[in-house]
Amino acid sequence: MSQDTVYTPPAVWTWDKENGGEFANINRPIAGPTHDKALPVGKHPFQLYSLATPNGVKVTVMLEELLALGYRDAEYDAWLIRIGEGDQFGSGFVEINPNSKIPALVDHGASEPIRVFESGSILLYLAERFGEFLPGSLAGRTETLNWLFWQMGSAPFLGGGFGHFYAYAPEKIEYAIDRYAMEAKRQLDVLDRRLAEARYLGGDEYSIADIANWPWYGQLALGRLYDAGEFLQVHTYEHVQRWAREIDARPAVKRGRMVNRTFGEPEMQLHERHDASDFEHKTQDKCEASV
Numbered sequence: 001m002s003q004d005t006v007y008t009p010p011a012v013w014t015w016d017k018e019n020g021g022e023f024a025n026i027n028r029p030i031a032g033p034t035h036d037k038a039l040p041v042g043k044h045p046f047q048l049y050s051l052a053t054p055n056g057v058k059v060t061v062m063l064e065e066l067l068a069l070g071y072r073d074a075e076y077d078a079w080l081i082r083i084g085e086g087d088q089f090g091s092g093f094v095e096i097n098p099n100s101k102i103p104a105l106v107d108h109g110a111s112e113p114i115r116v117f118e119s120g121s122i123l124l125y126l127a128e129r130f131g132e133f134l135p136g137s138l139a140g141r142t143e144t145l146n147w148l149f150w151q152m153g154s155a156p157f158l159g160g161g162f163g164h165f166y167a168y169a170p171e172k173i174e175y176a177i178d179r180y181a182m183e184a185k186r187q188l189d190v191l192d193r194r195l196a197e198a199r200y201l202g203g204d205e206y207s208i209a210d211i212a213n214w215p216w217y218g219q220l221a222l223g224r225l226y227d228a229g230e231f232l233q234v235h236t237y238e239h240v241q242r243w244a245r246e247i248d249a250r251p252a253v254k255r256g257r258m259v260n261r262t263f264g265e266p267e268m269q270l271h272e273r274h275d276a277s278d279f280e281h282k283t284q285d286k287c288e289a290s291v
Contacts (some may be wrong), residue, residue, distance in 0.1 A: 042077030060255030
């Protein structure tokens with residue numbers, strides 16, 4: 001539809017399977033599985049089924065941070081879910097997450113396997129399971145959860161709103177891009193003001209609030225999302241920039257970014273992760289390739 005065309009919604013909406021741009025083949029107005037496919041299960045307590053989108057990166061960073069602290073029972077298998085091919089609609093995945101979105105996690109370390117879906121729920125589950133990255137005081141916990149839930153409510157406007165219309169929609173619609181660019185910049189300003197008064201979003205301590213927000217807003221600030229850094233003038237958000245670079249330098253964050261990644265620089269792609277040594281093999285392969 002051209003921007004010059006006046007659109008009048010019909011009395012009853014009907015699904016146009018071809019409408020939707022790059023992701024038209026996986027978007028549909030109904031839930032449930034499209035095919036039978038069991039999920040693989042590895043040897044570790046946690047089984048993660050994901051892709052290295054910002055929501056997926058939250059969980060792999062969290063698990064790598066826990067392992068960095070020495071929690072051996074945080075070991076995990078990370079299985080690749082290719083959302084472009086519809087893996088998230090397989091019966092096994094839908095059984096874990098009826099919403100058919102990555103990431104999804106199963107904890108086999110409990111007395112009975114526990115499914116956990118929605119990235120914010122997974123972060124909170126892991127924080128409570130291990131007693132890390134969530135302050136113990138009522139005030140600290142509440143402030144951290146404020147920013148965790150802020151991210152869960154705000155990021156859809158950044159991703160499904162700005163990201164979709166700016167980068168993925170079949171047509172550039174001025175009103176939609178302007179509307180969501182304004183909201184994206186407002187959100188960056190919210191974060192910038194908070195980070196002007198605190199080192200991290202929850203206060204003085206790195207927490208699940210940062211782990212949730214950084215894959216979206218930190219990577220946006222570092223120019224890694226939607227090729228929109230110049231358009232949104234992300235360099236002007238001084239405090240977000242400081243926060244984004246500090247977290248980006250954490251070794252666990254670097255590892256977490258690699259897991260289930262199938263795009264970008266080859267050296268940053270680790271399609272599946274089944275052992276900590278997988279990172280060492282990746283580094284070794286890179287060194288051998290450069291010889």
